[in-house]
Amino acid sequence: xxxxxxxxxxxxxxxxxxxxxxxxxxxxxxxxxxxxxxxxxxxxxxxxxxxxxxxxxxxxxxxxxxxxxxxxxxxxxxxxxxxxxxxxxxxxxxxxxxxxxxxxxxxxxxxxxxxxxxxxxxxxxxxxxxxxxxxxxxxxxxxxxxxxxxxxxxxxxxxxxxxxxxxxxxxxxxxxxxxxxxxxxxxxxxxxxxxxxxxxxxxxxxxxxxxxxxxxxxxxxxxxxxxxxxxxxxxxxxxxxxxxxxxxxxxxxxxxxxxxxxxxxxxxxxxxxxxxxxxxxxxxxxxxxxxxxxxxxxxxxxxxxxxxxxxxxxxxxxxxxxxx
Amino acid sequence: xxxxxxxxxxxxxxxxxxxxxxxxxxxxxxxxxxxxxxxxxxxxxxxxxxxxxxxxxxxxxxxxxxxxxxxxxxxxxxxxxxxxxxxxxxxxxxxxxxxxxxxxxxxxxxxxxxxxxxxxxxxxxxxxxxxxxxxxxxxxxxxxxxxxxxxxxxxxxxxxxxxxxxxxxxxxxxxxxxxxxxxxxxxxxxxxxxxxxxxxxxxxxxxxxxxxxxxxxxxxxxxxxxxxxxxxxxxxxxxxxxxxxxxxxxxxxxxxxxxxxxxxxxxxxxxxxxxxxxxxxxxxxxxxxxxxxxxxxxxxxxxxxxxxxxxxxxxxxxxxxxxx
Numbered sequence: 001x002x003x004x005x006x007x008x009x010x011x012x013x014x015x016x017x018x019x020x021x022x023x024x025x026x027x028x029x030x031x032x033x034x035x036x037x038x039x040x041x042x043x044x045x046x047x048x049x050x051x052x053x054x055x056x057x058x059x060x061x062x063x064x065x066x067x068x069x070x071x072x073x074x075x076x077x078x079x080x081x082x083x084x085x086x087x088x089x090x091x092x093x094x095x096x097x098x099x100x101x102x103x104x105x106x107x108x109x110x111x112x113x114x115x116x117x118x119x120x121x122x123x124x125x126x127x128x129x130x131x132x133x134x135x136x137x138x139x140x141x142x143x144x145x146x147x148x149x150x151x152x153x154x155x156x157x158x159x160x161x162x163x164x165x166x167x168x169x170x171x172x173x174x175x176x177x178x179x180x181x182x183x184x185x186x187x188x189x190x191x192x193x194x195x196x197x198x199x200x201x202x203x204x205x206x207x208x209x210x211x212x213x214x215x216x217x218x219x220x221x222x223x224x225x226x227x228x229x230x231x232x233x234x235x236x237x238x239x240x241x242x243x244x245x246x247x248x249x250x251x252x253x254x255x256x257x258x259x260x261x262x263x264x265x266x267x268x269x270x271x272x273x274x275x276x277x278x279x280x281x282x283x284x285x286x287x288x289x290x291x292x293x294x295x296x297x298x299x300x301x302x303x304x305x306x307x308x309x310x311x312x313x314x315x316x317x318x319x320x321x322x323x324x
Numbered sequence: 325x326x327x328x329x330x331x332x333x334x335x336x337x338x339x340x341x342x343x344x345x346x347x348x349x350x351x352x353x354x355x356x357x358x359x360x361x362x363x364x365x366x367x368x369x370x371x372x373x374x375x376x377x378x379x380x381x382x383x384x385x386x387x388x389x390x391x392x393x394x395x396x397x398x399x400x401x402x403x404x405x406x407x408x409x410x411x412x413x414x415x416x417x418x419x420x421x422x423x424x425x426x427x428x429x430x431x432x433x434x435x436x437x438x439x440x441x442x443x444x445x446x447x448x449x450x451x452x453x454x455x456x457x458x459x460x461x462x463x464x465x466x467x468x469x470x471x472x473x474x475x476x477x478x479x480x481x482x483x484x485x486x487x488x489x490x491x492x493x494x495x496x497x498x499x500x501x502x503x504x505x506x507x508x509x510x511x512x513x514x515x516x517x518x519x520x521x522x523x524x525x526x527x528x529x530x531x532x533x534x535x536x537x538x539x540x541x542x543x544x545x546x547x548x549x550x551x552x553x554x555x556x557x558x559x560x561x562x563x564x565x566x567x568x569x570x571x572x573x574x575x576x577x578x579x580x581x582x583x584x585x586x587x588x589x590x591x592x593x594x595x596x597x598x599x600x601x602x603x604x605x606x607x608x609x610x611x612x613x614x615x616x617x618x619x620x621x622x623x624x625x626x627x628x629x630x631x632x633x634x635x636x637x638x639x640x641x642x643x644x645x646x647x648x
Contacts (some may be wrong), residue, residue, distance in 0.1 A: 045597045107594075266634055270431075273369045273599040273630035306597035310590055 003245050004151060006193020009158035009186065016058040016156060019091055023047050023160070025167050030271045035287050038298045040171070041268075042164040045276055045306025049111070051233075052160050052183055052304050053084035053147070059156030060145050061088045069094050071141035076133035078104045079233055080305055081147035086117035097142050099132045101125075105309055148182030149239035158186025164300050165194050172297040175283040177304050178203035178212040178253060179234035181242025187302060188249035200251045204286035206230075207255040211237040216246060216253045230258055233279030233305065254293075260285035268303070275306040327569055328475060330517020333482035333510065340382045340480060343415055347371050347484070349491050354595045359611050362622045364495070365592075366488040369600055369630025373435070375557075376484050376507055376628050377408035377471070383480030384469050385412045393418050395465035400457035402428045403557055404629055405471035410441035421466050423456045425449075429633055472506030473563035482510025488624050489518050496621040499607040501628050502527035502536040502577060503558035505566025511626060512573035524575045528606040530554075531579040535561040540570060540577045554582055557603030557629065578617075584609035592627070599630040 026041045044052040061073060072095030075085045082098045089096035096117040100109060101124035112119055122132040137144050146153065160183070161174060176187040184203045191201050205212050209227035215238055223237035238246065246253075265281035268274060283301040287294045350365045368376040385397060396419030399409045406422045413420035420441040424433060425448035436443055446456040461468050470477065484507070485498060500511040508527045515525050529536050533551035539562055547561035562570065570577075589605035592598060607625040611618045 050597060266638065269599055269632075269634055273374060275593055275597040275599065308593075310593055314590065 001241060001244055002151065003248070004155050004158070004185075004189050006190055008155045009162050009190045009193070012059045012152070012155040013159040013162055015062050016055060016159065019058050019088070020055055020159075021047050022163060025164060026272060026274070028272050031267065031284075035291065035294065037287070037294045037296055039284075039287065040164065040168045040298070040300045041272070042160055042300060042302050043274065044160055044302060044304050045274060045280065047305075049080060049083040049087050050305055050307045051080035051084065052157055052302070053080040054088060055159050056150070056153035056156035056182060056186070057081065057084040057088040057145065058091075060150060060152040061085070061092050061094060063152050064094070064143060068143050071095075071143065072097060073145050074133050074136050074140070074142040075099070075145055075147065076129040077147045078108065080307060082117075083108070083111045083115065085145055086112045086115035090116045095142070097136045097140065099129050099136065101129065105312075107309055107311065148180035148185075148236070149241055150182075151241070154182050154185045154189070154242070154245070156186070157183045158190040160302055161187040161190040161300070162194070164302070165191065168298070168300060170298060171195070171199055171300045173200045173202055173294065174300040174302070175202045175204050175286055176302040177231070177234055177279050177282045178205040178238075178246070179209075179279065180236035181212060181238040181246055183302065183304060184212070184250070185242045185245035188245055192249045201249055202286060203246065203250055203253040204282040205253055205255050206234055206261060206282060207257055209234055210255045212246065213253040213255050215243055216250065219247070229261075231261055231279040231282055233277065234282065254286040254290055256282050256285035256289055260289050264288055275308055276303050277305050277308050280304040280306065325565060325568055326475070327572070328479050328482070328509075328513050330486075330514055332479045333486050333514045333517070336383045336476070336479040337483040337486055339386050340379060340483065343382050343412070344379055344483075345371050346487060349488060350596060350598070352596050355591065355608075359615065359618065361611070361618045361620055363608075363611065364488065364492045364622070364624045365596070366484055366624060366626050367598065368484055368626060368628050369598060369604065371629075373404060373407040373411055374629055374631045375404035375408065376481055376626070377404040378412060379483050380474070380477035380480035380506060380510070381405065381408040381412040381469065382415075384474060384476040385409070385416050385418060387476050388418070388467060392467050395419075395467065396421060397469045398457050398460050398464075398466040399423070399469055399471065400453040401471045402432065404631060406441075407432070407435045407439065409469055410436045410439035414440045419466070421460045421464065423453050423460065425453065429636075431633055431635065472504035472509075472560070473565055474506075475565070478506050478509045478513070478566070478569070480510070481507045482514040484626055485511040485514040485624070486518070488626070489515065492622070492624060494622060495519070495523055495624045497524045497526055497618065498624040498626070499526045499528050499610055500626040501555070501558055501603050501606045502529040502562075502570070503533075503603065504560035505536060505562040505570055507626065507628060508536070508574070509566045509569035512569055516573045525573055526610065527570065527574055527577040528610040529577055529579050530558055530585060530606060531581055533558055534579045536570065537577040537579050539567055540574065543571070553585075555585055555603040555606055557601065558606065578610040578614055580606050580609035580613055584613050588612055599632055600627050601629045601632050604628040604630065
């Protein structure tokens with residue numbers, strides 16, 4: 001198994017730089033005071049499609065051989081990766097086929113359709129999604145771009161940490177959320193490659209979907225079975241590839257409670273006035289639940305995305321106020 | 325009645341610059357496409373205390389004679405002005421007395437108390453608040469700093485438009501929300517002073533609290549009576565001072581529906597990944613409801629604040645998801 005190096009991430013960065021946003025690094029005096037440390041938020045919620053996923057998708061799409069570009073790409077993600085792949089493909093004149101469960105949120109369907117992808121709906125099961133995607137790949141020759149079990153995707157995701165560390169020197173700790181491990185693998189590779197052993201690399205994972213923690217602790221890949229967490233971007237489990245990278249590089253996987261995730265999401269909204277999704281709030285939840293580990297440290301936090309379905313709950317709550 | 329000039333606003337800017345955040349101007353390709361115009365969002369939601377009010381409060385506090393500084397300041401606002409005055413006073417070593425209704429949201433009480441202000445609670449009526457504030461002023465000698473009917477406050481608020489126009493040249497239109505008219509008066513003064521008749525100056529006001537529209541249209545000051553709007557920062561009515569400035573300078577007051585305010589607030593959250601409060605969303609609602617007026621124009625929008633009480637509705641809505 002070939003693992004990526006920081007050189008691969010630097011190459012990816014050069015490759016995708018014209019297409020991505022260089023997202024800002026934000027700080028909050030209030031949160032620094034509250035947690036007694038220096039926090040640097042790398043705001044991938046401001047990335048195109050509202051999540052870091054656009055980095056990996058763009059890198060993967062740009063690296064396709066011309067023959068494959070002509071046939072297009074396919075994905076069976078229903079989350080941020082689908083939108084990211086659809087936009088990355090559209091920006092490069094490539095056809096994208098996205099398989100989504102019929103039950104996907106209207107806002108997600110609209111986003112993917114808005115980027116010009118061809119959507120195929122299927123039953124809301126993992127099996128139906130994979131089979132449908134495989135059928136499309138066979139019929140059209142489109143290349144399946146996996147959301148995280150893909151070398152080029154991982155290299156793209158690592159560019160967020162690369163930019164953060166180029167901008168903020170001397171970080172003591174860097175924290176990324178862990179779902180399937182694509183962002184965490186890229187973060188590990190970039191941070192270890194840039195700072196060697198002088199930086200602690202931490203994954204933040206919901207306790208309710210703690211496959212990375214289990215795998216990291218036992219040394220054996222242990223996928224989650226039907227996990228339930230408010231951090232709905234982190235339901236997936238590590239692959240052999242992401243597990244290898246994380247096992248070789250991470251210092252810690254810190255699991256966080258649902259309560260801490262929600263509290264930290266609200267804190268980011270209220271104090272920083274930016275939208276972070278629940279999955280992104282896990283990194284601050286790790287700080288909240290491990291004060292000794294982070295005290296007085298300079299910590300980089302990758303805010304992975306900002307796609308929150310406000311309509312589903314906000315409109316109901318304000319009805320009372322809209323007295324014509 | 326002496327009205328402020330752009331020179332006064334430039335002086336205010338020099339005075340408060342070391343204390344305020346220079347807030348970013350953000351753009352959104354998606355929103356530009358959606359509304360077929362170029363929108364420049366001046367993000368006062370990122371200002372200290374989460375609202376432009378900190379500009380005016382700081383200017384007013386800095387301009388107090390030394391004798392008055394010793395006695396402190398008092399306000400009977402329960403909104404962003406209270407927090408702004410409390411922090412501006414604290415940063416200048418001045419005592420602040422804030423009168424709040426017992427019924428004020430816990431988060432607002434905590435914010436004001438956190439800035440070290442002395443809070444006096446009273447019955448939740450305008451009369452009780454004004455009487456309580458007057459009693460405090462008489463007893464302590466503290467100076468009442470009105471949230472908008474105050475020359476120095478208006479000059480401070482105008483610095484948001486000043487920064488926006490210094491950064492983005494050739495705006496065709498500038499839009500600010502109108503409540504009591506402090507921000508709108510400052511915006512009028514700055515924009516007319518800088519660009520003369522080449523810029524259109526527009527106030528955005530909830531139809532449900534349309535005293536500025538009525539006053540502007542009839543030429544007679546017509547305060548609202550018990551208005552109800554989701555834009556709870558815009559319930560107040562113009563004063564003689566703000567009405568004079570607005571009547572002399574504004575080109576239009578555009579009233580907006582509750583539905584448009586809420587839709588635009590959600591659009592800003594979803595597309596820009598930043599928190600704008602309902603009062604701030606009125607400026608985008610004005611664009612949404614008047615497409616011909618804004619089409620193909622370069623429009624500056626003052627996003628006045630980002631203080632949204634998410635806890636009151638979000639926590640309820642996610643309970644279902646927090647299955648331990």
